[in-house]
Amino acid sequence: MALFVEEEELVRFKHKIFSALENDPLFARVPGEELSLERYRELTFLRCRKLFEYDFLVLEEILANPLKVIVLISCLGMYDWSLGTKYLLNYQVFKDSIESSGSERHAKFIEQVESMEIFGCFALTELSHGSNTKNIRTEFVLHSPDFEAAKFWVGNMGKSATHAVVYAQLHTPDGQHQGLHSFVVQIRDPKTLLPMPGVMVGDIGRKLGQNGLDNGFALFHQVRIPRGNLLSRTGDISAEGKYTRSQAALGGFAGHLVQRESDDHRHVCGQSEAGHLHCHSFLRHPAPVRPKQRRGDSSSGVPNAAVAPAALPGSHLRPGLLLPGPLPAVCGVPHWAADEGQGRPAVNRLGDIRNDNDPNCTYEGDNNVLLQQTSNYLLRWMSERLQGHPVSSPMGSVDFLNDYDAILHQTFILPDAQDLMDSSASLRAYKWLVCYLLRGSVQKLRKQEESGCAEFEAKNNSQVYYCRSLAIAFIEHTVLEKYHKHVHSPSTPVNLQPVLKHICSLYGLWSLNKHTAILYQGGYLSGENAGKLIQDSILELCSKLKDEAVALVDVIAPPDFILSSPIAKADGELYKNLWGAVLQSPKSLERPSWWSEFCNNKPVVGKLRSRM
């Protein structure tokens, strides 16, 4: 199963990373150890530096198998998301944005990152408006007009970055506003780690999770940077201050589509097994999300230039585009679905794992914003369709909308229970559900517009129960479809098929069951038995999978050392392990240092009553 879920090469690569960390004393963790913020930051930095020495991935390897990048990041993240993110932000996000938005003259930055002469961060978000790029207020000569324009949340900026890719509005001497651009800005002296003149840079302090990562802020006071530090892919400035827009800035729709699909997939990976397989099946064909195409260099598949959303320079720089292709899928796995927890001793690390996962729900904008983008994407396809154009996206996830009318006429044929053991039944229901919610959303929007709402308000008023439900249903349909195809493909080993099919059916029915009300409301389901049959089938599938559950989790589980959680050890001896860890925790048996406060200093009961 492990070799089916991941190629042997990847399993080996994973094992290599895990072993290296486990055998390196710098990566050892003391159960229950209390780290100060300062020490946790230091340790994370030292571990990050060590990763340069391990240099797990050289370029040739990445080119031969791009999936290794995801495996590396997810292995580091399973060890500690602070470390995974710190490494990724410098070595991938910072470097990648210079590589892709810059030109030859920026090559020196790349070399400096690779040798750790400089350390980078990615300064997009500001104090008063997360990832809302339209409202960015930082300007060039770099200047933050007030504290609300402070760059904020920026990972690595707090303590360790020497350079930042800063997003700022570009105003040229002729008074023109040229839109959002990115600049390489030196924020600290690499010789001393002290701030550069005019840059007020600091740490936003302890966070709910990922405290090994130093998220920071920066205010710029008329900071003049070399003209060449403008990352010039979308436009450049001459010595005379004249702005020239580059051809690359006039984006096509195809890149956007692929990215949109990729973003959707980010939401999708909620179920660990299905999601895990899905990420991999999606990324086994990574060609379409390669940088060149992602950034709109390809014009193939553009259905209609009128709907291209990137008419202004910089507007293609949506947060979704700013992270390397694989990240959304990687981050997607834990996400909302993992956002649950139990009150437990810290030594078991359930709290850390939950807290470290929280930021994964906000990268690239709040999940709700991404859902809105997803429904907008579907609505655009519907207006394409209305104009007689075929619906066809590069990865095929919307192609079933060509059958929109026929699908809406379908109803649930009451199958016998056996039929529901196959995921085709859920898949059919999902197609109907997406079409039904799409119709409802179009009608709701139209009604809003007819009653005089502006587009922005109409969109806002149509999210709950309409566009938002639509986006979620579409995403779930996409996961289910991919997974269904994968599981039913001839290349799937015969001996694995039964259990994989059960997982697929369970995912389908369990997800679908959250929408049963709409299925009834719209008449796809009718009668008491339909709903009962779905529920009974879910319970039956659970009981079929129950005995396999532990083995299935073991397929994707990281080793004990990486999880570092006594109750989660593979030996299953949870009480023994917890007991051992508690006894080994520092000071577990000592009386408190403040014991004499109890023994020798008794309260005078009621002494302070009169003071109130």
Next chain:
Amino acid sequence: MALFVEEEELVRFKHKIFSALENDPLFARVPGEELSLERYRELTFLRCRKLFEYDFLVLEEILANPLKVIVLISCLGMYDWSLGTKYLLNYQVFKDSIESSGSERHAKFIEQVESMEIFGCFALTELSHGSNTKNIRTEFVLHSPDFEAAKFWVGNMGKSATHAVVYAQLHTPDGQHQGLHSFVVQIRDPKTLLPMPGVMVGDIGRKLGQNGLDNGFALFHQVRIPRGNLLSRTGDISAEGKYTRSQAALGGFAGHLVQRESDDHRHVCGQSEAGHLHCHSFLRHPAPVRPKQRRGDSSSGVPNAAVAPAALPGSHLRPGLLLPGPLPAVCGVPHWAADEGQGRPAVNRLGDIRNDNDPNCTYEGDNNVLLQQTSNYLLRWMSERLQGHPVSSPMGSVDFLNDYDAILHQTFILPDAQDLMDSSASLRAYKWLVCYLLRGSVQKLRKQEESGCAEFEAKNNSQVYYCRSLAIAFIEHTVLEKYHKHVHSPSTPVNLQPVLKHICSLYGLWSLNKHTAILYQGGYLSGENAGKLIQDSILELCSKLKDEAVALVDVIAPPDFILSSPIAKADGELYKNLWGAVLQSPKSLERPSWWSEFCNNKPVVGKLRSRM
């Protein structure tokens, strides 16, 4: 509104507590300050000791207005749940269990608690089985047979308790097993805080939340305690070792019923406004939950002795009975509904508040266990009804089941939207829902039993989609009914009625909407418009309440000092407050202490590749 939600006297009392804390330097918090576990424990202890000096509640006040106990605990909890719980466990739970389970000979312990000569904890749970009292393994002469029988999780035991109320199985010299009993056990010397001989006592270490509270463990190695320390309400032992069961141990059903209803209400308080009002309306009539009746001294209202669940001594000591009446309702307010969070700087304390709330979901057993008890309670009433007995509980929450048959014949009359603005429509639908789920659960259980399942297994197999949904629907119905009555009562000020009615209707429809699938499935709803109407009404109510939302929150919000969260300050200046707090946090602008690790110690890229 504030005076309607709480009596003036309580508002004043609350203000008195908040002011006292705010004006006392011991209770000051430094934004973003990093407390070691040791220091946080010490501070919590010192604050707890100070509460003895404030002595906010003297007995006469409690008797005059028992709601003040809840107000005190919830005020302390809003300040810091570690402190609230630490204080409550010693001063209420420990003391109350001695008072109620003990007799005159235990009075000295009460005096010692009140003067803080001793400090108590409540040792029920053990390492291998949370609140599952049937499996408790500690025995008398106190002995823990192995580490799995270690008392575990016990609040105050970790560092500060000198005495514990310990639950243990009682075996008498004649070889008889007399069931679960409680004993006062000295675990540390109050002069030194060092452990007593034979007691291995310690701290379970850092937890996900409430880290100011020292949860601990204890193993007993043949620890002999004075015979008199048996808390003797349910049975006593003579000098010759002869056991005599007391009359009080033969419990009635009435006390159980009231407690059962009280437990249900614990689940209920999910919606802050409705729940808040509900708790108070419920506890304005606290008489039925007074200790005497709770423990079954009253025999009124016993419908049938055969269904009394407390046939064995000790079996009435379900966790639900072990906490003082008001606690479940108090703890209920945050609970599951509050179990959400956002990745934010720690200085805003959203993480602390979430983490501190987590344990509230497990006190007295996991929520799911309590749900199972709730459905069992309803099922018992149904079998009563089958035997021709009327359904009538002390607080009336199940009385509508007398109309079970008629209710099941009702369907949703498609009202115009205006009718849904009144909560009667949801209330009617909920009554149908509870009856429908009750019928389904009975059928499911019968089917399981017919197919040869034992009772335990049949119950387990009938939870998902049946008994569990039943319990949730019943609880939501109970909140809605109480709140509906409260809001529509003539004593509700006329000027407050519109907004209170909107809240009530919104709570009703929003909760009901989660069950729309079942309403369709069972035929209560039919047609596309019914579901749409519910959703449209929810949206309309939201838009009606939108402008009042902040004012409504302010009615129940604690002052800024208590919340201690920059983004939550009443002035609404979230960015300004966050910016200020970040800049005031320690070391926010300093370079890291480990700066030379970056500047003077560069990695040799790839140095370790060959080692892997």
